[in-house]
Amino acid sequence: MGDILFLAHRVPFPPDRGDKIRSHHLLRTLARLSNVHVGTLAESAADRAGEADLSRIAASHFVAPRVKPLALAGAEAVLARKPVSLAAFHCAALERWVRMTIETREIETIVVFSGQMGQYVPERFAGRVVIDLCDVDSAKFAAYADAGQRVWLNRREARLLAREEERLAGRADATILISEAEANLLRARLPARLAERVRVIGNGIDAARFDPAASAPHQALAARKGPQFVFTGQMDYWPNEKAAIWAARELLPALRRRLPSAELHIVGRSPTRSVEALGARAGTSVWGEVPDMRPFIAAADMVLAPLDIARGVQNKVLEAMAMARPILLSPAAAAGIDARDGEEWLVCEREPGAMAAAAACLLADPARAAAMGAAARRFVLDRHGWDALLEPLGTILAADPAQARHAA
Incomplete structure (x- = not known):
């Protein structure tokens, strides 16, 4: 050649x-x-x-x-x-x-x-x-x-x-x-x-790097009382910005009606002013660029991907799956990855009440949540090397x- x-x-x-x-x-x-x-x-x-x-x-x-x-x-x-x-x-x-x-x-x-x-x-x-x-x-x-x-x-x-x-x-x-x-x-x-x-x-995904055994949970998140929800991405990319704003303004209040101590962490470089302003809302933290995303994913009780506009394959979803975390995502974010709803992840229409109910139901059953995360990691190891x-x-x-x- x-x-x-x-x-x-x-x-x-x-x-x-x-x-x-x-x-x-x-x-x-x-x-x-x-x-x-x-x-x-x-x-x-x-x-x-x-x-x-x-x-x-x-x-x-x-x-x-x-x-x-x-x-x-x-x-x-x-x-x-x-x-x-x-x-x-x-x-x-x-x-x-x-x-x-x-x-x-x-x-x-x-x-x-x-x-x-x-x-x-x-x-x-x-x-x-x-x-x-x-x-x-x-x-x-x-x-x-x-x-x-x-x-x-x-x-x-x-x-x-x-x-x-x-x-x-x-x-x-x-x-x-x-x-x-x-x-x-x-x-x-x-x-x-x-x-x-x-x-x-x-x-694909570098499953050796995104390995739950290779990264300890972020101490600040791990020390907090309530369930920790994490959304990651490039935060000046409009679909991510839009999803972050929706998650803080619409989804988190619905989650807190079911899980009063729930917290949302928005993690990713270049947050816009609109995203930065979300940090003033109760239960929401905006971290901006971090040296390593893995501790945040490892500390998440659930990773969120509530995008309403998405193309191709979402790396943020593959990373969370590789880290064996349960993930709740919209149909748009699920497109391009042939995982099974209810087995390797939870797919839910982007409606606050429905997503909050799905999250609360899964987190009420820790054994099922752990099994879903383990199945997600097996999926990416088998299909996305x-x-x-x-x-x-x-x-x-x-x-x-x-x-x-x-x-x-």
Whole structure:
């Protein structure tokens, strides 16, 4: 196999958020198959610090700073009639590096992680192109618009991204999605010849790291009297922000009517002002960024995932399952993970009374709650190991691109 050019919209180190966890493991798998040259962008000090790790795994790399203000990206997108998502991640220096790398290295395959990076694949590149879209992002923006969030902007983004997703599916020899639900959504939008190229590679979990035996519960939570409910995530991501606000304002009061000493802990970096303000509410603590999420999960009597907008596979759910915690989640958060309701988790419609009743019923039976957590960990060990999930990648990269395009 010739060299691989890997393009990711964020530095895959450290693997501390959903997209970076996936790109990190994807890169490690690619590096076992061939020499990998990595082009990516950095938007934080942690990203820039990750370049040292990147240099140890990549045959060569280029990290471009992502400093373009969103307002400028929006203006560029309007003028070019492109999605803001593409303008925000466009960098002329990275574009030049990609061209130079293709000209000076024996690049046989370009692997693109996230749709924003498809713009860097040269039209004249004759080798294999594999694009991991992860999710159908256009559907996410459509859902934002349907929820009343910046309706005009999000409908525009949804429309233009859908066009870009179809373009990328036509350019790629294989297009990868994170779940069958996401894959079927994209397939339904494509002509049959392109739908045949859509593949599924799910999200995994590092079960050795997220092992209940390897992390002690957070002392402050463990010392508290009542049941502790924990919600984790990147708190400036709108679906997480919206879910956190709902959990504090709607769900926790319903829980406290049944479990008077119940407390809610919102844990995750970059909380918005609206999320930070929740810390003033009785029974709610907003922790912000923490050095290690595992002690909070380990201390939880129950982990919550009450999202009403979600795409693909929720890493927060896999982490809680790996930590053998009982988890209560909405149908949206459950999508993409084929666990059994009542066995490995509890799925409940996002209605405060119903969720509170389900939580109280389970916590009243500690043996059942412990058995559910144990079953959840067995599930992720059996079904969501990264090595097994990424094994098909070698077959995808071994396919003859000319034959694949001709067959389609």
